[in-house]
Amino acid sequence: MSFKDLGLRAELVRAVTEKGYATPTPIQSQAIPLVLEGRDLMGSAQTGTGKTAGFTLPILQRLAATAPPRDRRRPLRALIVTPTRELAAQVHDSIVNYGSHLSMKSAVVFGGVSINPQKQQLVRGVDILVATPGRLLDHAGQRSVDLSQVEILVLDEADRMLDMGFIHDIRKLLALLPKQKQTLLFSATFSDDIKKLANGLLHAPALVEVARRNATVEAIAQLVHPVDKDRKRELLSYLIGSERWRQVLVFSRTKHGANRLAKQLISDGIDAAAIHGNKSQGARTRALADFKAGRVRVLVATDIAARGLDIDQLPHVVNFDLPNVPEDYVHRIGRTGRAGREGEAVSLVCVDEAKLLRDIERLIGRDIPKREVAGFEPDPSIRAEPIETRGKQTRNQGRGAKRRFDGNGQRQGSKAAGNQRNRGRRAAA
DSSP states (O other): TTGGTOOOOOOHHHHHHHHHOOOOOOOHHHHHHHHTTOOOOOOOTTTTTHHHHHHHHHHHHHHTTSSSOOOOOOOOOOEEOOHHHHHHHHHHHHHHHHHHTTTEEEEESSSOSSSSHHHHHHOOOEEEEOOOHHHHHHHHHSSOOOOOOOOOEEEHHHHHHTTTTOHHHHHHHHHHSSSSSSSEEESSSSSSHHHHHHTTTTSEEEEEEESSSTTTOOTTEEEEEEGGGGGGHHHHHHHHHHOSSSEEEEEESSHHHHHHHHHHHHHHTTTEEETTSSSOHHHHHHHHHHHHTSSSSEEOOOOOHHOOOOOOOOOEEEESSSSSSSSHHHHHHSSSSOOOOOOEEEEEGGGGHHHHHHHHHHHHHOOOBBBBOOOOOOOOOOOOOOOOOSSSGGGGGGSSSOOOOOTTSSSOOOHHHHHHHHHHHHHOO
16 A cells, blocks of 8 residues: 555655655554544554654645635644644654645744744744644733634644643643544553543544554563662663663653763763753753764653654663653653664663562563673662652552652642642643
8 A cells, every 4th residue: 555545645645755655554554544534533553653644644635625815814724732842843844844745834832942933933824733732822822823713633642641741731722722623632552541531522533553552562672681779870881882782762760860870871981961851942952963863872861851752763772760650661662663673672670660660561461581781680688669759640659648749759739739830841841
């Protein structure tokens, strides 16, 4: 099957061909015809499967079928909401690339940069807008964007938006949108929370699920190296050098930990950089560009900062810290093994993380091979210590009093917490 066989117009097929793609991926071959029919859709696919083209291509075709008005400002007709700045930029790049032979106007807005240039672009009128929730609400409040004529709404990586606490922002946005519209919801997993959101938002949606629920990419070789906590950094440096890894994405549980690890790797003679929510957008963009270009060998990231990173042929992902939520492990290792390529995911696991590892293995339905590295064998006399919950409440905390945490894992009071969390979300978006 070709892209032309899916019913795409010649301008879109030409653009796809120019990007070097000849055959649609499974998510594209299933989703594109459904979106072209105007149906609501609930889609699930692992990262790196071509999901973005699965909705941007048919959206461009549907909008191109109706000429924009010439006597007034273009109404905003398609809105794509993403959880992070990096993912928003990535989706917008796809729209620009695939729409290069169409007369579409698009824009991307997110926090961390000046709002005024964005306002000027929106006031001139765009057909398609890609946005993070916080900055989009800012524009709506300042009347620089009118959502009343949106025909197509996309919620991309909806599971991550819920994890990041954007549900209230999403509800505010939905209230500004017309009731009659086509809605597309994409999520890495179909959790109960996602199904609840979809039930209140989608009308008789088509279901496209390319990967089985919470499955890990089969092309990824997964391995655990047991090691004492205070020797993790030493082992990581040893593996990078002895295995001659040239491009490594390393996950840290905290922003402070990401900064500290990047500095330690640099002191070991390894070019490294850190990205997280406290970094400016410019710093994050430069670090990612340097990593892609090979000027930085190791990129240390937190879960939120890494969400939506589009890195072709990334060979190695390292879990320096295991995530508190098992599903995040699936998201993390999905950075490698993209589009059918081979990849390797290595986890450095100390005794404190034994339960986290068991939860991950239970989720993916198999044991991950363990291999001790000579000279780094863990000390059996060390006893496990509790791991502080950071960033969000875990599902295992039960129905007791709700604990609120700020972006650095510090517990907050209720009213002040709400205000501070809202400010933090806007900054992260």
